[in-house]
Amino acid sequence: MALKAVLFDMDGVIVDTEPLHRKAYFKTFNELEIIVSENLYTSFTGSSTKKVCETLINEFDLSHSHEDIAHIKRTYFKDFFYNDEEFDLIPGVKQLIEHYHENDMKLILASSATMTTINMVFEKFGLEKYFSGKISGADLKESKPHPEVFLLAAKMANEPVENCMVIEDSTNGILAAHRAQIFCSAYRSQHSKNQDYTLANIVVSDYAELELDKITKYF
Template sequence: MPLKAVLFDMDGVIVDTEPLHRKAYFKTFDELEITVSEELYTSFTGASTKRVCETLINEFNLNQTHEEIAKSKRDYFKDYFYNDEEFDLIPGVKDLIQHYFENGIKLILASSATMTTINMVFEKFDLEKYFSGKISGADLKESKPHPEVFLLAAEMSGEPVENCMVIEDSTNGILAAHRAKIFCAAYRSPHSKNQDYTLADTVVSDYEDLQLDKISKYF
């Protein structure tokens, strides 16, 4: 079965927004005059902003509402997003996206991020023209490792799952692709800590290794 569609995760695959979220949260903690330990911050991984804010209110007996705290964090995030000079696309990913696009491969973004963040990334880095569909967290009833996001993305591409490939960087994302029975390429970045790649069909550290001539043996 030839490869017809590639389903991209966003965070950790196209961009790495985690350092920006971290800076925005810690700026918010300073504003709230609270000291959040590394252990507590690590426990927030994968949690929604609302849940993080509710945890902070309970943990530190704060008077603010979760909406107020979330707005503060969001404002800081936006500021870093547009002004932090270190924030860029993951090396090699734009060349890979253009390579697939020029070879007629359909591209779908399959992310649990908000559509606002997705659109900010697409606008800043001029990615909109390459993708024929985008899925955000709001489109999903279940989160990874449930396969819903990738099954929806495959459906959006109009291609059967055996003609699709997922690019992921996290344990939960790889497991979701595996459960959807879609070929999964795991991207191992310098930032991927403690992720389990055993269920990935191939693992790369350089996006050049996912060019069509390199992966044709799998399809």
């Protein structure tokens, strides 16, 4: 047993798109002339755009289709994605990715985001050359906490699960890694709220703690 592959989640691990989604949604609410409370907005966490749009239609008796609303939201999101000056990689993650790459680790992205968003992030920040595979959970039948996405990622890396490590930041992602029986490093960022790290094998708040000389003792 030796570490050969690292399976990265994306949102909250490589980038934090949550503030962009928030800004895009609130612009959309303004355009639809509806007032969405913080409580209602918080209840959308982890839901697909389609589900959010359907909830808005029912809640506010809107005449728009969910496709119309999703289109408005996506347009705003794209604008913020390319033009918001605060949007950047999570501190230290690029160095960690380069470090693994230089040490011949196989890197696979296993994210719940759509492939469109994954490709936008990879293109904007020049990550393509480091990763040997990408999986979008949006294309799978089951989503996290189901282990499918990580089992597929291990298969894509062509490694048994005991030679893999997952980097996650959410309760559902950590549970998915645990169910897949893959060693899980949880990243606790200053944005992480109410996440449960109990099932993670280690918890870090600085990516330097995941450099190979610090973690090989676990493998």
